[in-house]
Amino acid sequence: xxxxxxxSDSATHGEDQEQVRRVKLERISALGRDPWGQRFDGHQPxxxxxxxxxxxxxxxxxxxxxxxxxxxxxxxxxxxxxxxKAIFLDLRDWTGRxxxxxxxxxxGDDHWALLQEMxxxxxxxxxxxxxxxxxxxxxxxxxxIEFLGKSILPPPEKWHGLTDVEQRYRNxxxxxxxxxxxxxxxxxxxxxxxxxxxxxxGQGFIEVETPTMQAIAxxxxxxxxxxxxxxxxxxLYMRIAPELYLKRLLVGGMERVFEIARVFRNEGISTKHxxxxxxxxxxxxxxxxxxxxDLTEAIFTSAIQAVDGQFVRPLNGRSVDFTPPWSRRTxxxxxxxxxxxxxxDSDSVVSKAKAKGFDTVGVAHDVLVSxxxxxxxxxALEGPVxxxxxxxxxxxxxxxxxxxxxxxxxxxxxxxxxxxxxAYTELNDPILQESLFRSQxxxxxxxxxxAKMDTEFIEALKHAMPPAGxxxxxxxxxxxxxxxxxxxxxxxxxxxLRPRSEGVAASGTAEVETRPEPKSEFEGM
RNA sequence: GCCCCUUUAGCUCAAUUGGCAGAGCAGCUGACUCUUAAUCAGCGGGUUGAUGGUUCGAGUCCAUCAGGGGGCACCA
Numbered sequence: 001x002x003x004x005x006x007x008s009d010s011a012t013h014g015e016d017q018e019q020v021r022r023v024k025l026e027r028i029s030a031l032g033r034d035p036w037g038q039r040f041d042g043h044q045p046x047x048x049x050x051x052x053x054x055x056x057x058x059x060x061x062x063x064x065x066x067x068x069x070x071x072x073x074x075x076x077x078x079x080x081x082x083x084x085k086a087i088f089l090d091l092r093d094w095t096g097r098x099x100x101x102x103x104x105x106x107x108g109d110d111h112w113a114l115l116q117e118m119x120x121x122x123x124x125x126x127x128x129x130x131x132x133x134x135x136x137x138x139x140x141x142x143x144x145i146e147f148l149g150k151s152i153l154p155p156p157e158k159w160h161g162l163t164d165v166e167q168r169y170r171n172x173x174x175x176x177x178x179x180x181x182x183x184x185x186x187x188x189x190x191x192x193x194x195x196x197x198x199x200x201x202g203q204g205f206i207e208v209e210t211p212t213m214q215a216i217a218x219x220x221x222x223x224x225x226x227x228x229x230x231x232x233x234x235x236l237y238m239r240i241a242p243e244l245y246l247k248r249l250l251v252g253g254m255e256r257v258f259e260i261a262r263v264f265r266n267e268g269i270s271t272k273h274x275x276x277x278x279x280x281x282x283x284x285x286x287x288x289x290x291x292x293x294d295l296t297e298a299i300f301t302s303a304i305q306a307v308d309g310q311f312v313r314p315l316n317g318r319s320v321d322f323t324p325p326w327s328r329r330t331x332x333x334x335x336x337x338x339x340x341x342x343x344x345d346s347d348s349v350v351s352k353a354k355a356k357g358f359d360t361v362g363v364a365h366d367v368l369v370s371x372x373x374x375x376x377x378x379x380a381l382e383g384p385v386x387x388x389x390x391x392x393x394x395x396x397x398x399x400x401x402x403x404x405x406x407x408x409x410x411x412x413x414x415x416x417x418x419x420x421x422x423a424y425t426e427l428n429d430p431i432l433q434e435s436l437f438r439s440q441x442x443x444x445x446x447x448x449x450x451a452k453m454d455t456e457f458i459e460a461l462k463h464a465m466p467p468a469g470x471x472x473x474x475x476x477x478x479x480x481x482x483x484x485x486x487x488x489x490x491x492x493x494x495x496x497l498r499p500r501s502e503g504v505a506a507s508g509t510a511e512v513e514t515r516p517e518p519k520s521e522f523e524g525m
Numbered sequence: 526g527c528c529c530c531u532u533u534a535g536c537u538c539a540a541u542u543g544g545c546a547g548a549g550c551a552g553c554u555g556a557c558u559c560u561u562a563a564u565c566a567g568c569g570g571g572u573u574g575a576u577g578g579u580u581c582g583a584g585u586c587c588a589u590c591a592g593g594g595g596g597c598a599c600c601a
Binding site: 106159164166169178 | 595596
C-alpha cells in the first residue's frame with residue numbers, strides 16, 4: 001500500500017469530519033507512528049527560531065539557498081497550502097508562527113506518506129533548516145516530521161477564527177489557539193500579575209495565603225456562597241475578602257503582607273462582575289492611605305511597563321494617561337464641583353436628589369450624598385484619579401482623620417467611572433471596631449449570613465494592631481483597563497456560564513457512543 | 526428579577542412580501558515541488574436552539590421554553 005490511499009467509502013461521504021480524522025489516526029498507526037506523540041526534547045520557541053534569521057546564508061550565484069542553521073520546533077498546524085509534491089504549513093506555538101516547507105524528495109517517502117494524514121489543527125514536531133523560499137519568506141525546510149497530537153475535531157474557520165462570544169467563553173481551548181488576541185490577553189494578564197508581585201516584593205511585602213473557606217465571611221459587605229464540611233458538620237462560607245485574616249497577620253508582627261486572593265461573591269453577573277474574581281489586598285504596618293496611593297501608582301507603573309510601556313493607553317475608544325503622579329481629589333471637592341453644592345448643605349442636597357428623581361423621604365443625608373456622588377461624579381471621572389477623604393458615615397470601619405472625625409481616611413481609584421482600587425487607613429481600635437460592627441450588624445437582615453460578629457478578629461485587635469494602610473486592587477478590572485477589554489469575561493479564562501442544557505451538552509458524547517469505533521492499537525487508552 | 530437583541534452545515538455568514546435552505550472556509554476525489562486565507566475541476570454535508578400554534582405552505586408570523594449578548598435593578 002502506497003501513500004495516497006483513498007478514504008474508505010464510509011469515511012468519504014456522509015460522515016462527519018471527526019470520523020474522517022479517526023480513520024487517519026488508524027493509518028498513522030499503520031505507518032508505525034504514534035499519532036499522539038511523545039516527549040519532544042530540544043525544540044525551540046518559534047520566536048527564537050525567527051531570531052536566527054541573521055545566520056541564514058545568502059543565496060549562491062545559481063540562486064540556491066545553502067542550508068541555514070538547524071531548527072527544531074513544535075506547534076499547531078494553522079494553515080496548509082499544497083502544491084503538488086510540496087506542502088507549505090503555517091505552524092504556531094505560543095510565541096509566534098513560522099512557515100514550514102515540506103518537499104516530497106526532501107523529507108523522503110516515509111514522511112511524505114505521514115504528511116498525507118495531516119490536518120489543520122494537528123500538533124507537529126518539525127526538524128529542518130532555516131532558509132528562505134523563492135518569495136523570500138523565512139521558512140523551516142523540514143527534514144523530519146513527527147505527530148505530537150492528532151486533532152480529531154476540525155478547528156474553526158482559518159480566517160475568522162472563533163467569533164461567537166458564547167463559544168469563545170465556553171470553549172476557551174479553541175479560542176486560545178485560534179484567536180491570537182485572546183491568547184495575547186491572557187499572556188499579558190500573567191505579566192501584569194507578575195508585575196504586581198514584583199513591585200510588592202520589592203517593597204518588602206511578603207505573599208501569604210489565608211483561608212478561602214471561612215466560618216464567617218467577613219471583610220466586605222457582600223452575599224457569600226455557602227458550603228459545608230462533612231466531618232465537622234460545619235457550615236462554611238467562601239470568602240468575600242481576605243481582609244480580616246491579613247490584619248491578624250499584622251497583629252502577629254508580619255509588617256507587610258499581601259495576598260492575590262480569589263474571592264467569591266454571590267451576586268449579579270455583568271461585564272464588570274464575575275462571581276469569582278481576583279483581588280490583591282495588601283497591608284502595611286505603620287503606614288496610612290497616603291502610603292497606599294504611592295504604592296498603587298508604583299504597581300500600575302510596573303504593570304504597564306510589563307505589558308508594553310505605553311502610559312497613554314486606549315480605553316473604550318478614548319484615551320487615558322497613566323503617567324504618574326495621578327490626580328488626588330477629595331470627595332467633598334468633587335461633590336461641590338459636579339453636584340453644585342456642599343455635602344453638608346442638607347437643603348441643597350435634598351433638592352438636588354429630588355431633581356434627579358431620588359426618593360428622599362426617610363432617607364439619611366449621607367445616603368443621599370452617596371447616591372448623588374455616584375450619579376453625578378463617578379461617571380465623570382476619566383481618571384486615573386484618587387478620590388480621597390470619604391464621609392466617615394459611609395465607611396464606618398475606617399480610621400477617621402484626627403483633625404476632622406467626620407472624614408474617613410480612605411481613597412478609591414477611578415478610571416472612566418470604574419472603581420479599580422480601594423484603600424484605607426485601617427481602624428485599629430478594637431473597642432471602636434466592635435461597637436461599629438454591632439451597629440452595622442443591627443441594620444442588616446437576619447437572613448444575611450454575613451451578619452455575624454467576628455469575635456476572633458476583635459480578639460486579635462485587642463492585642464494591638466499597628467496603625468496601617470490597607471489596599472485592595474481588583475486584578476480583573478485592572479487587566480481590563482490596561483488591555484482595553486470591554487468585558488471581565490475577556491480577562492478571566494473560564495468565566496462562570498450557565499451549563500448548556502442536556503441536549504446540547506450531551507451531543508458530543510452521545511454521538512461517540514453511536515459511532516463505530518475504528519480499530520486501532522491505541523483504542524481504549 | 527425586568528427590558529431589548531440574538532441562535533441557520535464543523536467554522537464564518539446569506540436567504541426579497543410567508544413560496545424548492547445557499548455561499549465561502551473546512552472535508553472528500555483528482556491536478557500541481559516555492560505557496561502566502563495558494564489555485565483549478567468535481568463531490569458530499571442541514572431536526573434552521575427546543576416544543577407547540579397560525580397557514581395550502583414557516584428559517585421567516587405568534588406563544589412558551591432554553592442558551593448567549595447588551596442594558597437596568599441587586600451589588601463596593
